Amino acid sequence: MELGIDGLKDAPRLGKAPIYSEADKARVIQKACSKPDVRLMSLS
Secondary structure (H helix, E strand, O other), X not given: OOOHHHHHOOOOOOOOOOOOOHHHXXXXXXXXXXXXXXXXXXXX
């Protein structure tokens, strides 16, 4: 209660720094959620 709204934010944590940036994560999510390119699909 002492910190108010700021108390809800994550505190810094120990451990290894993230390997992938937020832009990298967004690119992977966008690619995973998109439909595959029809030209690259096998006909068999």
